Amino acid sequence: MADEVLSRIDGAVQTITLNRPDSLNALNEALMIDLRAAVESARDNAQVRALVITGAGRGFCAGADLSSFDPNVPHNDPAPLLRQRYHPVIEAIRAMAKPVITAVNGVAAGAGMSLALAGDVVLAGQSASFLQAFAKIGLIPDAGSTYFLPRYAGEVRARALALLADRVSATDAERFGLVWKVLPDDQLANEAAKLAAHMSAQPTRAYALIKQALNASLDNSLSQQLELEATLQSQASKTQDFREGVSAFLAKRTPKFSGN
Numbered sequence: 001m002a003d004e005v006l007s008r009i010d011g012a013v014q015t016i017t018l019n020r021p022d023s024l025n026a027l028n029e030a031l032m033i034d035l036r037a038a039v040e041s042a043r044d045n046a047q048v049r050a051l052v053i054t055g056a057g058r059g060f061c062a063g064a065d066l067s068s069f070d071p072n073v074p075h076n077d078p079a080p081l082l083r084q085r086y087h088p089v090i091e092a093i094r095a096m097a098k099p100v101i102t103a104v105n106g107v108a109a110g111a112g113m114s115l116a117l118a119g120d121v122v123l124a125g126q127s128a129s130f131l132q133a134f135a136k137i138g139l140i141p142d143a144g145s146t147y148f149l150p151r152y153a154g155e156v157r158a159r160a161l162a163l164l165a166d167r168v169s170a171t172d173a174e175r176f177g178l179v180w181k182v183l184p185d186d187q188l189a190n191e192a193a194k195l196a197a198h199m200s201a202q203p204t205r206a207y208a209l210i211k212q213a214l215n216a217s218l219d220n221s222l223s224q225q226l227e228l229e230a231t232l233q234s235q236a237s238k239t240q241d242f243r244e245g246v247s248a249f250l251a252k253r254t255p256k257f258s259g260n
């Protein structure tokens with residue numbers, strides 16, 4: 001079978017590259033199976049402390065591979081596919097106890113946009129674009145887009161993005177709060193690698209707890225969130241990295257975090 005997904009580890013960083021460039025990395029079932037395996041291997045490998053997801057060629061990901069859907073079949077139900085193949089990937093990225101950077105190197109459309117937005121830090125090349133392609137083909141946003149869009153961009157933009165399905169530039173996506181930084185195309189891969197290397201040397205357990213707190217935040221009341229912060233802070237304060245962070249601060253030196 002072709003390598004639908006490439007994966008490599010440099011130091012403490014795993015980079016996963018969607019690898020169907022001829023179709024702008026459209027998501028067929030084989031790719032989704034490989035992507036899940038790669039994401040889960042990053043999750044389970046203690047050596048890996050940061051993950052980058054990007055695309056090969058000129059696209060990041062064009063969403064579900066439409067050539068796998070036969071328009072002549074009266075009802076080709078995507079729900080089982082979503083539940084079995086897409087949800088585990090999105091949920092693994094969000095729940096992963098290490099940071100995930102999505103490096104959006106080109107168009108991110110449909111579920112490809114959902115995948116891009118699942119990252120903890122979303123970087124985009126200048127020529128990248130974002131498209132809620134779903135309504136254009138009579139579908140609704142899936143793979144997390146209706147969760148991420150209102151939370152990141154706000155209701156007004158979420159509705160216009162989903163309903164109008166206009167292709168938006170990386171710069172507009174940054175302005176809408178969907179992207180952390182836009183970078184020159186020829187610097188995206190390097191900058192993503194540099195950022196991942198930096199993040200892989202930070203207090204990984206605190207990062208995991210930060211993700212846990214932020215993942216819960218918008219569904220909690222202030223009181224619930226304060227309580228969650230106290231509980232998670234208690235866990236953070238028991239790590240070696242907390243001791244190292246304070247020692248380094250008091251000694252006026254750069255901390256050396258082990259991730260423990």
Ligand code: LHQ
Pocket residue numbers: 022023024026027062063064065066067078081082086107109110111112131133134137139142143
């Ligand atoms: C593609 C695709 C593609 C196959 C470009 N499939 N070949 C739904 C159902 C079930 C379960 C899971 O979830 C979902 C959610 C979804 O993701 S639904 C949304 C699916 N995606 C789309 O509707 C996007 C379709 N693609 C496009 O609108 C355009 O290709 C975009 C705007 C992404 C890029 O436009 P261009 O830069 O002009 O590139 P292109 O259209 O020329 O595409 C290049 C090639 O990639 C081309 O093949 P070819 O052999 O002619 O060179 C396209 O057919 C192929 N391709 N997207 N989703």
